[in-house]
Amino acid sequence: MRSVLISGAGIAGNTLAWWLARHGFRPTVVERAAGHRSSGAPVDVRGPALPVVQAMGLVDRLRAAATSVTGVRLVDGAGATIARVSMAATRAPGSAELEIPRADLAAILHRAAADDVEFRYDDHITALAEDSDGVDVTFARGAPGRFDLVVGADGLHSAVRRLAFGPEPAHVRHLGVWVAGLPLGGPADDPYDVLLYNTPGRLASVHPARGSALAAFIFRGPMVDDFDHRDLAQHKRLVLGAYQGDRGWRLPELLDRVRSADDLYFDSVSRVHLPRWSRGRIVLVGDAASCVSLFGDGSSLAVAGAHSLAEALAAADHPVAFGRYEADHQRRTEPKRRAARYAAALLVPRTRLGLATRNGLARFVAAVRR
Ligand SMILES: Cc1cc2nc3c(=O)[nH]c(=O)nc-3n(C[C@H](O)[C@H](O)[C@H](O)COP(=O)(O)OP(=O)(O)OC[C@H]3O[C@@H](n4cnc5c(N)ncnc54)[C@H](O)[C@@H]3O)c2cc1C
Structure with a gap:
């Protein structure tokens, strides 16, 4: 039973913890915040995330938490409608797409994982020291520990990325x-x-x-x-x-x-650029590895990436598994990352x-x- 420390109880961290526990790993999640918040920006669950949440048995719970949005309306300075674009076809009950407040999505994923995973709130990693057999981890509050693998699922400003790959400005644009x-x-x-x-x-x-x-x-x-x-x-x-x-x-x-x-x-609004998503026994997932920010299905990619990583680790030792996960998930993230500027041009035209x-x-x- 391999021990895995996951930094971050967000969308990627909770999804990964659930799947790793299911595959017989011993995950521990450390989260900087003291608890879950109850709202947050609405995010989408669609595309490659849907089969993952279906296999987790969460679709009904996610539907119950989904927003009722069925359209986007552009208005002028006087509040008059310029255009209304209907999203009813993709948002209708039973359709293949959901929109959920980000923190509610994380909380549903957390509740699914909570029985089989140890969660430590209000703490964070301060140092990582890796050797050939494991990683020694120091925390801001809790006692130090040793883990077989460490995963950074701690978002755009990932501490694991900073500790293992170097300062943020080198990787975040x-x-x-x-x-x-x-x-x-x-x-x-x-x-x-x-x-x-x-x-x-x-x-x-x-x-x-x-x-x-x-x-x-x-x-x-x-x-x-x-x-x-x-x-x-x-x-x-x-x-x-x-x-x-x-x-x-x-x-x-x-x-x-x-x-x-x-x-x-x-x-x-930033993109993360890293030549590799892993180093030795340390690996990144979600926004920490490949943030596309609000323009590119980041939440769906976080769910899908976490699932790919868990499946790869269940099938092979970490050096092989990390490579397979990265190759598999890069295929999903690259087109989204390239499209981010076009999405920005549509949402916030310059002129x-x-x-x-x-x-x-x-x-x-x-x-x-x-
Ligand atoms: C305003 C806005 C709107 C968005 N809209 C959409 C959308 O419509 N559709 C979509 O698909 N995506 C959207 N996104 C992107 C989406 O929210 C992210 O891509 C997604 O949340 C990434 O998941 P994650 O688990 O990697 O990171 P997060 O959800 O950011 O979770 C990271 C977790 O790590 C914790 N953490 C941070 N630092 C530490 C630390 N040092 N130690 C321990 N824990 C730590 C955080 O508290 C958090 O719980 C939006 C983002 C924003 C900001």
């Missing part, structure tokens, strides 16, 4: 876009449509989520020298500065919410001309789907 999000604390006026308001280089949106609406701000801007993904005051400055002077749609009200927020999510072209395209798609 800012795509020139920032994202912020916050809960609005009440239901959206429209429970079925995501509303998007664009100006060149900026997007503001309201998502109905599951009865408690979420606002998001996605805007273009270069990396800032002293960016700190945990500095709330800096995040507020960056969002408020980017939308300064724009009073269209619901922006004055939404920006007031940013000013008073104490739980603003904020990050750089008035780009915006007009995108809106024309949306009207065409809306007409075709009607």
